Amino acid sequence: MNTPPSPSAAERAGGPSVRLGALVPLTRPGWVEAGRHLLAGLDLAVGEVNDAGGIGGRPLELVVRDTAADPEKAAAAVDELADLGVAALAGEYHSVVARAVAARADALGVPFLCSSAVLDALTEQPTEWVARLAPAQSHGWRVYADFLLGTGHRRIAVATQPSVYWASGTRILRERLAARGGSLVELDTGALTPGAVCDELVRQRATALLLLVGAPEPAVSIVESVRRDRRLAGILIGAPAGQPEFAEWSARLGDDGAAVPFLRYLPEHVGPLGTRVGTALRERLGEAPSFVAFEGYDTVTVLAELLRSEGADADRTKIAAAWPRVAVEGTRGPIRLSRAPGIGVWQWAWPPVQVVDRDPADPARFRVLHTG
Incomplete structure (x- = not known):
């Protein structure tokens, strides 16, 4: 399941697409509604990145895999996406599944930005490969x-x-x-x-x-x-x-x-970016977007900024090394990643609660x- 770049972006592109792997629960027993909102946010942000010229003139492509709340299925998807050459991994909602994704991403050396899972111990040991936007539980x-x-x-x-x-x-x-x-x-x-x-x-x-x-x-x-x-x-x-x-x-x-x-991980009052994105998400979803949809959008915003700063052809090591240099405006406020006490991944400390x-x-x- 892929989200292809828009034709206008593809026409402007100066090379092959830059791929992001997206891990989302889209079937039962996963929380399907949460997965749908998460994917809507990821996809909207990818489209906006491409409409603005992509990554160094190359389109950003979302390669989506359904985790179905199954840790083993999710770990296998990480292997597949790594073989497909994704620059980084994004997404996941269920904490137990995100742990499996984080462990496999760490083992393979693939940057993973977790959108929505909150379990403190996202990894058994501190790692440079994993970062997270959702607050720790x-x-x-x-x-x-x-x-x-x-x-x-x-x-x-x-x-x-x-x-x-x-x-x-x-x-x-x-x-x-x-x-x-x-x-x-x-x-x-x-x-x-x-x-x-x-x-x-x-x-x-x-x-x-x-x-x-x-x-x-x-x-x-x-x-x-x-x-x-x-x-x-x-x-x-x-x-x-x-x-x-x-x-x-x-x-x-x-x-x-x-x-x-x-x-719920939203500010009481969103700014202009959050308002605009919220309107676009409502149109896509046919209902009010949840905070999970905003988490998805912010995930791609962070990864796109990393890819722009490090270069479309940057290897995964350079991308992961750039976590502490993240400084972007998200839908819910300024996003920076740091080492929070007791948390073994790079963490936005903290989103609004x-x-x-x-x-x-x-x-x-x-x-x-x-x-x-």
């Missing part, structure tokens, strides 16, 4: 914990599934809550039905339930059960991983999907509840 999820504490929640339950991502999120939340007198209890959705989750919430006297589970299921069934349980009329349902960001959430849950706070929800009076509208 420890940063964003601490902001979420601060939101909970600031709104008076001290007894938190999390509905969980087995995953290094969910386990990491649980640990971050527990440590942040405990430092300020809060507590956290885990509810294993593999052992508990949605109804049994409700019973445990009552027994534990929890004031908030966080969904650290996949979407649409079991997240949707849990929300429906909690909303219909009169014993839990006052409980807050939250989804720090961002499930309510996408239209599918609202389509499946309707009004029940409102007032579920989640993390919001806690938002869908307005119960108008679920198509988002309310900003907290920024960090």
Whole structure:
């Protein structure tokens, strides 16, 4: 699956295309809607680069591979893309898959700019080959914990599934809550039905339930059960991983999907670039773009600037060595990459972080509840 350069750019080009490999979840069990938004952002930026003359007069080409949320499939795609001669890799949404991509990119010596995965330990050891635009999970999820504490929640339950991502999120939340007198209890959705989750919430006297589970299921069934349980009329349902960001959430849950706070990586007010890109993305997607679409656009913006500065024929070593020299204006603010404490990859520290929800009076509208 390739995104070819536009004819006008190709006609102006003075040589073969400069290829970027794009790794995106486009089929189940991947989060398909997130993948669609990510690809829309990547593709829009590539088109704009080519309309502006490409990379040194050569068109930029996006070579897309579907990861389907499968780490092994993603690692194999890295091998294929490396053999195809891509200058760098971009994308990925799922943290566990991004870890596999990062490990393989590091082993092969291919620069990888991760768009949207947040797991702190994106690589086992520090590497020069990998960089990331999304904030580390420890940063964003601490902001979420601060939101909970600031709104008076001290007894938190999390509905969980087995995953290094969910386990990491649980640990971050527990440590942040405990430092300020809060507590956290885990509810294993593999052992508990949605109804049994409700019973445990009552027994534990929890004031908030966080969904650290996949979407649409079991997240949707849990929300429906909690909303219909009169014993839990006052409980807050939250989804720090961002499930309510996408239209599918609202389509499946309707009004029940409102007032579920989640993390979103956008500024409260975007500048002229973000406004223009947001309008273009809305036209492509037929709906409001998620923060993931902006992450995709910013990814190509960074890589295109690296390729321009290092030259269209620069080898991969030179491209990776240029991470610390990145200085570009992204849709969500100025982007620079650095070595953040405890993070083994080059990192934008930090993108804007919001806690938002869908307005119960108008679920198509988002309310900003907290920024960090």
